[in-house]
Amino acid sequence: MAGLRTGGLKRYYDVNGWLFIAPALALISIFLVYPIIRSLVLSFYSGKGMMMRFAGFGNIERLASDPVFLAALTNTVVFFVVQVPIMIMLALILASVLNNPDLRFKGFFRTAIFLPCVSSLVAYSVLFKSMFAVDGVVNSALVALGLVEVPIPWLTDPFWAKVLIILALTWRWTGYNMIFYLAALQNIDKSIYEAARIDGVPSWGRFLYITIPMLKPVILFTTIVSTIGTIQLFDEVYNLTEGRGGPANSTITLSLYIYNLTFRYMPSFGYAATISYVIVVMVAVLSFLQFYAARDRS
Amino acid sequence: MDMSRYLRKFAAAAAAGVSLFAATASWAGEITIWCWDPNFNVAIMKEAGARYTAKHPETTINIVDFAKADVEQKLQTALSSGTSDALPDIVLIEDYGAQKYLQSFPGAFAELSGKVDFSGFAPYKVQLMTLDDKVYGMPFDSGVTGMYFRKDYLEQAGFKPEDMQNITWDRFIEIGKEVEAKTGKKMMGLDVNDAGFIRILMQSGGQWYFDDEGNLNIENNAALKAALETEQKILQAGIHKPAAGWTEWVSTFTSGDVATVITGVWITGTVKAQADQAGKWGVAPIPKLDIEGARHASNLGGSSWYVLESSDVKDEAIDFLNEIYAKDVDFYQKILVDRGAVGSLLAARTGPAYEQADDFFGGEKVWQNFSDWLAQVPSVNYGVFTNEVDTAVTANLADLAKGAPVDEILKKIHSQAEGQMQ
Numbered sequence: 229m230a231g232l233r234t235g236g237l238k239r240y241y242d243v244n245g246w247l248f249i250a251p252a253l254a255l256i257s258i259f260l261v262y263p264i265i266r267s268l269v270l271s272f273y274s275g276k277g278m279m280m281r282f283a284g285f286g287n288i289e290r291l292a293s294d295p296v297f298l299a300a301l302t303n304t305v306v307f308f309v310v311q312v313p314i315m316i317m318l319a320l321i322l323a324s325v326l327n328n329p330d331l332r333f334k335g336f337f338r339t340a341i342f343l344p345c346v347s348s349l350v351a352y353s354v355l356f357k358s359m360f361a362v363d364g365v366v367n368s369a370l371v372a373l374g375l376v377e378v379p380i381p382w383l384t385d386p387f388w389a390k391v392l393i394i395l396a397l398t399w400r401w402t403g404y405n406m407i408f409y410l411a412a413l414q415n416i417d418k419s420i421y422e423a424a425r426i427d428g429v430p431s432w433g434r435f436l437y438i439t440i441p442m443l444k445p446v447i448l449f450t451t452i453v454s455t456i457g458t459i460q461l462f463d464e465v466y467n468l469t470e471g472r473g474g475p476a477n478s479t480i481t482l483s484l485y486i487y488n489l490t491f492r493y494m495p496s497f498g499y500a501a502t503i504s505y506v507i508v509v510m511v512a513v514l515s516f517l518q519f520y521a522a523r524d525r526s
Numbered sequence: 527m528d529m530s531r532y533l534r535k536f537a538a539a540a541a542a543g544v545s546l547f548a549a550t551a552s553w554a555g556e557i558t559i560w561c562w563d564p565n566f567n568v569a570i571m572k573e574a575g576a577r578y579t580a581k582h583p584e585t586t587i588n589i590v591d592f593a594k595a596d597v598e599q600k601l602q603t604a605l606s607s608g609t610s611d612a613l614p615d616i617v618l619i620e621d622y623g624a625q626k627y628l629q630s631f632p633g634a635f636a637e638l639s640g641k642v643d644f645s646g647f648a649p650y651k652v653q654l655m656t657l658d659d660k661v662y663g664m665p666f667d668s669g670v671t672g673m674y675f676r677k678d679y680l681e682q683a684g685f686k687p688e689d690m691q692n693i694t695w696d697r698f699i700e701i702g703k704e705v706e707a708k709t710g711k712k713m714m715g716l717d718v719n720d721a722g723f724i725r726i727l728m729q730s731g732g733q734w735y736f737d738d739e740g741n742l743n744i745e746n747n748a749a750l751k752a753a754l755e756t757e758q759k760i761l762q763a764g765i766h767k768p769a770a771g772w773t774e775w776v777s778t779f780t781s782g783d784v785a786t787v788i789t790g791v792w793i794t795g796t797v798k799a800q801a802d803q804a805g806k807w808g809v810a811p812i813p814k815l816d817i818e819g820a821r822h823a824s825n826l827g828g829s830s831w832y833v834l835e836s837s838d839v840k841d842e843a844i845d846f847l848n849e850i851y852a853k854d855v856d857f858y859q860k861i862l863v864d865r866g867a868v869g870s871l872l873a874a875r876t877g878p879a880y881e882q883a884d885d886f887f888g889g890e891k892v893w894q895n896f897s898d899w900l901a902q903v904p905s906v907n908y909g910v911f912t913n914e915v916d917t918a919v920t921a922n923l924a925d926l927a928k929g930a931p932v933d934e935i936l937k938k939i940h941s942q943a944e945g946q947m948q
Contacts (some may be wrong), residue, residue, distance in 0.1 A: 274948065276910070277630020278606060294945045296917070361774060383770035384718050386924060470771055471595065472917070474719040476924040491599045493914050493946065494626050495606060 271501040276494050287502035297503065299477040300485040303390070304510075307481065308458035311394045316451060319402050323409035324439055338410070342403035349400075353467030356396050357383070386478030389469070393479050396464050401457070405450045412446040413439070448522045455518070456511050462487065482507050554584040555839030557846060559831075560601070561618035562594040566667075566792065567829070570861045574850040577857055581849075585842060590614065598623070605631045610836030615843045619663070620829045621654050622912040627832075628657045629910050635662045636833040636840055642848050650905035651870040655830055662832060664847040665870040669790035669828035670900040671726050673810045674797055676711075677888065679785040683708040690810040692822055695727075695756045698813040702765030705785050714786045715778025716757075716766040718927065721919040722826055726788065727753035729906055730824035731815045735916075735943070736909035742947060744915070744940040752815045754932045761927045788812055790826040791896050794866035798886050805885070809892045811899055823902035828870075868896050875900075914946035915939070 274283040274290075291297050325331070326338055344352065359365045360382035367379035382392045416439070424434050440447070462483035465473055471492065473480025482503055489500040559575075561567040568591045575587030592600070597618065604612040605627075619627060628635060638644075639661040644652045647665045655663035675690050683705040693701075702713030716723060728734065731749025736742060744750060760766055767784055769775035779787045780800050787793060797807060811822035831851065833843045850857055851871070858874030861867040863882075874880070875897040883889045918939045926935055 277626075278608075279630060279632070290945075290948060295942050296921075296946065357771070361770065362768065381768075384768060384924075469719075472719065472920065474920055477917075477921045488913075488917075491595075491602050493917075494910050495602055495630055496948070497606065499948070 267501045267504060270498050271505055273498040274496070275498065276496070280498060283498065287499045290499060291502065291506070296477060296480065296485060297482075300473070300480045300482045301506070303473075303477075303479060304459055304461065304481045306390065307394065307397070307461055308455050311397050312451065312454045312458055314394070315398045315402050315405060315454060316447065318398065319405035319450070320409055320440070320443070320447070322402065323406045323413060324435060326406070327410060327413045338406075342407055344400045344402075345404040347400075349463050350467055352400065353396070353464060356392070357468060360392055383468070384475055386476045389475055389479050393461075393464055393468065396468065397458070397461070400464075401454065405454065408446050408450050409443060412443050416442045444522060448518060452515050452518055455514050459507055459510055459514070555842050556586040556588055557616060557839055557843050558588045558590065558614040559616040559618075560590050560592060560597050560614040562592055562597055564591055565795065566865055566867065567618055570667075570865055570867055573860060573864070574846075574857060577850055577854060578846050585846070587846070594620070601627075605634050610834070613834050613836060615834060615837035615839055616847070617832050617834065618666070618829050619832050620827065621651070621669075622827075622908050624655050624663065624830065624832075625657065625908060626910045626913075628655070628662055634835055636835045636837070636844065637662055638664065638833070638844060638847075641844055642852050646852065646871055646873055648870040648872060648900055648903065650825065650903050651828070651830070653905050654908050655832075663830040664832070664851050666830045666851065667792065667828050667867045668870045668900050668903075669792060669826040670868060670896055670903055671730075671788065671790055671812050671824045671826055672892075672896060672899065673812050674779075674787040674793070675808050675810060676782075676785045676803075676806055677808045678806045679705060679709050679711050683785075687808045687810070690808065692811060693813045694816060695759070695813045696816070699759055699763050699765060702760075702785075703763060706765055709785070711782075712767040712778075712784045713765040714760075714767070714788060715769050715775050715784045716760065717769045717771065717775045718761075718923060719770060719920060720775075721916045721923070723788070724750070724753045724757060724919055725916070726812065726824045726826050727756055727815060729904060730812060730822070731817050731820045732904040732906065734906035734908060735912060736907050738907055740907065740909045742911075742915070742940065742943055744943060745936050747936075748817050749815065749820070751932055751936060752817045752820075754926060754935060756815065757923075758926050758929070758932065762929065790828065791868045792827065792866065794892075798866070805888050807887050809887055809890060809895060811895075819904075821902050821904060823899040823904070825903045862893060868893070868900065870900070872901065911943070911947045915943040918942035918946065 271287055272282060272284060273280040274286050275281055322341060326334055326341075328334075331337075360367070362379050362381060362384070364382075366382070367376075370376045371379060380388055382388045420438055420442075421434055424438060429437070460483050461481045465479050465481050465484050466487070469479055471484070471488070473484050473488075486500045486503050489496045489503070559571055561571055568589055571587075571589050575589065579585055579587060601613070601617055601619075604610070637660045639659075642661070642664065644661055644665075648668060651665040651668065652661060655661055655665070673690065675687075677687055680687070680690065680701070683701070685701060685704070689701070698713070705711055705713055728747070728749045731752055733743065733747050733749035735744065735747075735750070767778045769778055776796060778784045779797065782800075782803065787797065797803075812824060814820050814822050831847055833840060833847065837843055851869075855871070855874050855877050858867075858869045858871060859877040859879035861869065862874075862879045875894075880893045880897055881891065882893065884892050921942060922935045922938050925938070926932075
């Protein structure tokens, strides 16, 4: 019998193996590989809606001379360069504070800080909008406390609008990152801290030289995830600025611009696909850099 | 193989054949309609559907209520993917976007010229849905603009309602300063991130972002320049209450913080919703720009119905729209009274509801006024890139507020818009 020969047996297992993964493979090909290739092809076409023609590198040339794209790119970079480090540090500090065994109401604080990231995005955007309105709660509080003379134009000034987006992002995602650190902190051997304490290392030193190095893989992971998330930033900006990325394009992001190019403006699918590849390239390069910076030097 | 499927197909073909021989249209389809705003478009379409099905009981009208952005997104996605199954039979499209859809998805919408008498509608409305001399939509509501004003505030400042009629923008600003000095109220709410006010002024000057050929018309656009200058004067005079976004803007007048509202007639329902302000409001035509050919009439927003070419009940849908929206004058009286909708069918103006005085506005015949202004709205070419140029204008409003020279702002708008129009 053919199936009993060694070569045949190998083929028998091969065929079986492929058969098992075939459904998954087929689904991935149809819903992942094909769209990726198709959008790459699409990025070489331009035109109005369905009236598309081959444009070669026309879309890439258009990128360079498109002030809105450049604004979106700059904003996106500003958002992750400023927001990701603030949030990661905040999450680290909160995690190590909440990891303190002597702290009371730990469960309450942990839940309270984690809660924003499970709250509905639209609900929180609407809430932020009313809180940060010119005569909203935040401005009233700031004026009452004497911290500012006149209300801050959170949503109508280009600078403050960026600040507001960063605040909103930080509020929502800090707790999410903190949970990762809390979990990782449980895995650090208590005896390391004990040894350090006996050697007289102050608490900030223990944090800096024990906690952070021990958390390095998790920090790397959260940084990459946060960076990717911020580069793809869409929901917060869309909801807070009514889909415009205003004032004066100061909060428009690459994803929001892709959305506008596809659904708000004259549909320009090719150009939108080109910009989506800009995001792909950015994410790939940044992830590589972060892996490289955090590699083991041993 | 599957005989029942062939049988069904055969039966359908036979039924289609029979219906060809039927003398009158006896359809039995379901017309699916997409639109937004349950208090306005959806409610009005329900009224239209009820009127049609009363005469044609075999027809079912199915109205699907989405948010406006969702209607546009779903429509654009379905049209670009080419799957007509996902599409409705009739869809509501805002006028600014009409040409965008007609030009980027040729063949997607059914041509209505020849089936509907378009001479009865406001000309500007028909023009915006015409492509290559073919008309594709059923004109619906108008965004004819007016100036709603608080008679009580103006009286305190020493102005009578007559003083608000047919004024210029400079006079408007003078009055605004008086009003603030005497009552402490601002003259108007202004959404500082929105170009809607600029569009009202520009169209009242008879121009748009584009010329008749669809070319960008920014740097030599006298109406746009005058519009920007006017907004700058208002911003610098500080007679406005700044608002960020629609909700805040609406609350400027619902809360009684401002003396005037300048916008499309569709806001009437919202103004009248404040029952405690009854009798305090008056209506006047919008102030006029100081350029040649400018009028006291303009338009903001407004939308129209479109039938999808791929619809399997296309003829039935067209007949429905034609019978109600192009012929039923009584229908327009009903939606005016119930919803404050000013249709663009000119014959509707002669109906009784337009003659009625409105107690909320102190017994003025406001509807007659709006329909008079409707006939005066300058016809302009909305083109296909209104959203793009609008973004460019909005992006420069912050500089405008800071007092940058208008010519410079026009240049910036031009260069950003140019980059977008490809």
